[in-house]
Amino acid sequence: MAKYFDVHPDNPQQRTISGVADSIRSGALVAYPTDSCYALGCQLGNREGLARIRSIRRLDDRHHFTLVCRDFAQLGQLVNIGNDVFRAIKAATPGSYTFILPATREVPRQLLHPKKKTVGVRIPDHTVTQALLAELGEPLLSSTLLLPDESEPLTIGWEIKERLEHSVDIVVDSGDCGTEPTTVVDFSGGAPEVVRHGAGDASRFE
Numbered sequence: 480m481a482k483y484f485d486v487h488p489d490n491p492q493q494r495t496i497s498g499v500a501d502s503i504r505s506g507a508l509v510a511y512p513t514d515s516c517y518a519l520g521c522q523l524g525n526r527e528g529l530a531r532i533r534s535i536r537r538l539d540d541r542h543h544f545t546l547v548c549r550d551f552a553q554l555g556q557l558v559n560i561g562n563d564v565f566r567a568i569k570a571a572t573p574g575s576y577t578f579i580l581p582a583t584r585e586v587p588r589q590l591l592h593p594k595k596k597t598v599g600v601r602i603p604d605h606t607v608t609q610a611l612l613a614e615l616g617e618p619l620l621s622s623t624l625l626l627p628d629e630s631e632p633l634t635i636g637w638e639i640k641e642r643l644e645h646s647v648d649i650v651v652d653s654g655d656c657g658t659e660p661t662t663v664v665d666f667s668g669g670a671p672e673v674v675r676h677g678a679g680d681a682s683r684f685e
Contacts, residue, residue, distance in 0.1 A: 481643065482650070486653045509651060510650045512651065515656070519535065520620060525620065529590070531646070544620060546601075547621045553617070557585055558580035567666075572601075579598070580666050582596055634657065657678060662676055
């Protein structure tokens with residue numbers, strides 16, 4: 480049965496954030512808010528957590544998972560990024576964007592696109608997410624909380640708890656965070672390619 484935490488959107492309770500981070504380190508799968516919509520998250524090396532996300536969302540092995548980072552120091556350890564691409568991404572973050580880039584050896588093989596060897600990365604502009612990432616001290620393996628056969632992600636904390644009561648371990652609720660997933664920009668070929676229009680302004684990459 481999932482634990483439910485009501486967290487203040489601007490001043491998240493440190494004790495609660497610390498407890499959630501400890502649970503993630505112990506293998507928990509968490510539903511949490513971001514600057515675009517709710518997401519599912521677990522520790523980077525959590526194979527069971529990865530399998531549970533795949534099961535909840537019915538994802539195949541071509542799905543790009545996202546590594547949610549606190550800052551560029553974390554992001555730079557996970558992906559190979561040239562100067563021009565760095566400047567383009569830097570200008571758009573933190574924000575509601577996911578960037579697809581060639582992964583470094585720091586990224587577990589099971590998270591990579593099987594042919595491209597790429598992974599999605601992002602730096603969210605959300606107080607609660609940033610507090611959790613700061614406490615965790617490492618990136619969070621993540622995927623948009625979009626259930627199979629539904630056109631929009633879940634956005635209400637108590638509804639997420641009701642729907643995913645036996646599928647996740649923790650629900651962090653900090654109020655409404657929107658219904659649009661991130662804008663996804665693929666830089667793996669060098670030039671930016673917008674592969675999904677979402678909450679972030681895509682015009683700067685088109």
